[in-house]
Amino acid sequence: MKEKELIRLITAAQMYYEENMTQAEIAKSMGISRPSVSNLLNKARREGIVKIEIKSFDSTSIGKSREMCNRFGLKSCQVVSCMDDKNETQERLYEAAVDFLLELLPKTRILGLGWGYNISRIIDILANRELTEQYSGKVCPLIGTATVPHKGYHPNELATDFARKTGFEADFLISPAFPTTKQERDLFVTTDNYNSILALWKKTDTALVTLGGYPCVPDHATALRFGRRLITERATSNILSYFFNWKGQQIKGEDDFAIQIPLAPLSKIKNFVGIVPVGANVGSAIGCLNTGFARHLIIDEETAEKILKTDV
Template sequence: MDNNEEIRLMLKVAQMYYDNDMTQSEISKELGIYRTTISRMLKKIREKGIVKITINYSLSETFSIERQLVERFGLKEAIVVPVTGDDKKSKLKVMGQACAQLISRIVGDEDVVGLAWGSSLAEVINELEEPRESGAVFVPMVGGPSGKLESQFHVNTLVYAAAQKFKGTSYLIDVPAILERKETRDQIVESQYFQNISELWEKVTIAIFGIGSIQIKGSATWNSFYGNELFEELERGQIVGDICSQFFDIGGNLVTTSISERRIAIGLDHLHKTKYSIGVAESEEKADAIIGALRGKYVNVLVTTEETARIILERTV
């Protein structure tokens, strides 16, 4: 086949495949050419520039921002949702929808899914679609609240609800996140009950959690969980945020506090080992906390709003 004839054939194949939406099998049958030859020809068509494929990234308003976050912090994925207005509930809802879609996509039968507590995660669980069969196991990554916390935000509530959505297995935790005495915490850690939970923590493959911020310590949810005991101590330190009641600075370094030896929670080092460690958080007040979590590599998938993502990028230039 001379060069001109080859070009004509490639143009014909390109037209049939790209303009007429014909399959490779249909083209093979019509032209009397092996399907494997058609496949090789389509590759050559792209290499020679006969057909140029471009991706219109402008169709997604936030794709560029997501790509910048992924590259800057070495993330597996970033999900940035555009939100207009200042309605907190609306922001939580759209983030919940986006995260719920991600979870539905990645959770498999062999996964052990760890959950924390809070309003962001409650919205994620609410937005999960209809129940589907799964052999996944769901486990709390932190103990319950020391004070009063709305039951809809409690870690056990969220773990049970998530397991119901996936028709999986749930394990609940019957101890507070923060004990009054170190000795009590040590006794619990040594118990057979806790050993079962601890073994599951070692197997967590997908971790989903909110990110707390020192700047929102006056919120009702924060007060319900921590009370007033940590306020002065946190203000004196360089702490910007927490994950599962473990505090860190803007560089992602863990900071020891008065509750460090009285805490019941998965160690943040576990989050470095999970396939997916998904942080769900937004707001200008939480930007530094999110940056600290990203720098500490506790998060490899971030779900946030466009406004928050832009602030993070601006502060980490």
């Protein structure tokens, strides 16, 4: 439902139920016919706006979206209504992410893909969509491959699936996500492959990334990379395999040799789309949002409401 239509429904309902105006008076005030007023009131009930009390604008998904944008400097925030079943809500969130991504593709030249179960599921849903057009552009991973069986942690496979469906050209990062030594890392970051991907990262205009938490499952070799630093410095959040505290400040590890897009180009991506999984820890989401990286957000209504009730 568009914002203008929602405001009309709320206005008519407030006049009728709170101000005790007749439908004829409302019709005159709004400049519409009396049957139109009746239709608005009926729709307000169907949409759940009128129950025991009339919802204010701020308590609607659109109102929460606007407040999230204002609080965290977002360009847009898609707030997905919650269902009784958590899995159904999660699927609705993935569908919303696909819808939004398809809106961005016509103006996207280079798309960077994050990793994990959520990004994998979004790509799977996209693969089953009937697309009316093919797009042009490049898609590449934002991080190397992990030694985890799940496809979500093999970003080159995600890029392949995305390219096959959309017409984008896939570029691959031939590298592990977590080299164990500086020497091993240096072997990869001096290759032509890495440097070609690095050049793409610097020009990436759209990214699809999960806003995750700490501790994370599967673990990102954190003990080897950070020792106890993530615990002592109170990590709450992760983006790709960068870790942050509640305030969005990065926590660095002396032995962190991860191969992923550097923070400088990551922070400059014009259309960084952040995905908050359903039921995510509020502190994790806030820490990610406080980095300022996300420009667009996909989140469920319950989690958004909890965030807005938390002092940040």
